[in-house]
Amino acid sequence: MDMLEQYLPFFTKLTPQQQAVLSQNTTRHTAKKGEIVHNGSLDCIGILILVRGQFRVFTLSEEGREITLYRLWERDICLLSASCMLNSIQFDVSVEAKKETEYWKIPASVYRKVMQQAAPMANYTGELLAARFSDVMWLMDQILYKRMDSRLAAFLLEESQLEGGRELKMTHEAIARHLGSAREVVTRMLKYFQSEGLVALSRGSVTISDETGLRKLAEESLR
Amino acid sequence: MDMLEQYLPFFTKLTPQQQAVLSQNTTRHTAKKGEIVHNGSLDCIGILILVRGQFRVFTLSEEGREITLYRLWERDICLLSASCMLNSIQFDVSVEAKKETEYWKIPASVYRKVMQQAAPMANYTGELLAARFSDVMWLMDQILYKRMDSRLAAFLLEESQLEGGRELKMTHEAIARHLGSAREVVTRMLKYFQSEGLVALSRGSVTISDETGLRKLAEESLR
Numbered sequence: 001m002d003m004l005e006q007y008l009p010f011f012t013k014l015t016p017q018q019q020a021v022l023s024q025n026t027t028r029h030t031a032k033k034g035e036i037v038h039n040g041s042l043d044c045i046g047i048l049i050l051v052r053g054q055f056r057v058f059t060l061s062e063e064g065r066e067i068t069l070y071r072l073w074e075r076d077i078c079l080l081s082a083s084c085m086l087n088s089i090q091f092d093v094s095v096e097a098k099k100e101t102e103y104w105k106i107p108a109s110v111y112r113k114v115m116q117q118a119a120p121m122a123n124y125t126g127e128l129l130a131a132r133f134s135d136v137m138w139l140m141d142q143i144l145y146k147r148m149d150s151r152l153a154a155f156l157l158e159e160s161q162l163e164g165g166r167e168l169k170m171t172h173e174a175i176a177r178h179l180g181s182a183r184e185v186v187t188r189m190l191k192y193f194q195s196e197g198l199v200a201l202s203r204g205s206v207t208i209s210d211e212t213g214l215r216k217l218a219e220e221s222l223r
Numbered sequence: 224m225d226m227l228e229q230y231l232p233f234f235t236k237l238t239p240q241q242q243a244v245l246s247q248n249t250t251r252h253t254a255k256k257g258e259i260v261h262n263g264s265l266d267c268i269g270i271l272i273l274v275r276g277q278f279r280v281f282t283l284s285e286e287g288r289e290i291t292l293y294r295l296w297e298r299d300i301c302l303l304s305a306s307c308m309l310n311s312i313q314f315d316v317s318v319e320a321k322k323e324t325e326y327w328k329i330p331a332s333v334y335r336k337v338m339q340q341a342a343p344m345a346n347y348t349g350e351l352l353a354a355r356f357s358d359v360m361w362l363m364d365q366i367l368y369k370r371m372d373s374r375l376a377a378f379l380l381e382e383s384q385l386e387g388g389r390e391l392k393m394t395h396e397a398i399a400r401h402l403g404s405a406r407e408v409v410t411r412m413l414k415y416f417q418s419e420g421l422v423a424l425s426r427g428s429v430t431i432s433d434e435t436g437l438r439k440l441a442e443e444s445l446r
Contacts, residue, residue, distance in 0.1 A: 059360070088354035091361065115346065122345035123338065126352060131311035133356045138314065140363050141282065 007049045007075060013120040025110040031097035037081070040092035044084035046107040050076050053101025057093050069093060070135040071195055079128050082108035142189060151179055152189050154218035156199065156208060166208040230272045230298060230327070236343040248333040254320035260304070263315035267307035269330040273299050276324025280316050290403040292316060293358040302351050305331035374402055375412050377441040379422065379431060389431040
């Protein structure tokens, strides 16, 4: 099962024995569209390596509200589904397959055991954690400081009313100018909206898919 | 300089050579109260190990609003002041000494170099990162899901515990910054608290009058 070599950049730096332990304990799975692959604190299934498909990683509040933290795509590694592996992780996320998704799974205990001996693996895993931490910091920054999510939602609704249609023929650059923001920020937030099913993006236009959802978001700025 | 052994749990698991590299490059510093020890993207000073005092780690938005992410105390290790060490960290924090603070500093490049060879060090650093990630996730949960009144109540109680008294010498502006909110919101809520007999307000300070009442309010978020 030397496929792991293709997905785990540190694999070739492990000893043959460490490689064997990982390979022998890796199993292949397929999740159906909409399937909850990992459910918060209820399980700790292990490290997931995406072969094909898409995972959505989200948190759920006590009141049942959820927020998407980030998405994982082909070749991405899902670490927080094995959060029991890290003693210091004190929050839970859930993972949903957004489409039919094939993935490899390495049990948390196996991954942890090898990682404790292998510096390249521990360092790579640290980088993965740092990347996800960065995703969450970006999201928090946008929501807290810029209210960029609600401002963008409000702007799209207002434009749609003015134009009398759900399709807005505007570049991201133009939207950014209206909001006093940067194009990159608007593009990233629009992609986030798209992944949440709020809008559909195509070349030179943004189409509103879920007006109610956008309105809810727009009104949150008035909290 | 074998004091590092007392502060870094992985130290004894390093080779004598690795220990020597760390020790020879560690320097002792003292920050004055209010001093900005690390300033966002402007520097990457290294790993800081607190000997005595308190650090406040915060982010700053483009508009100059700040929010406290977490605090560090004696024996804590400040990792994000060496964020250049991790390629995947794509956000900046600043670090302020809340009182006179003594700390050891290990340059980011030195720490990184040893960590790349030493599994125990890489694993411990991953745990540190996971702990800070957890702090931020907790904060995001507070902000996104919790009601403002209970957040303010929780904040006042926490500050009172930290400062060891019922009188908090803080402006509404400063409280708002800590909560990622606006001064007007905080002032209005504090006046409401005063009318409910929970606090007494005077110029530049807030005094807790009814700790039990505040605690009840703070715990309402747990509904």
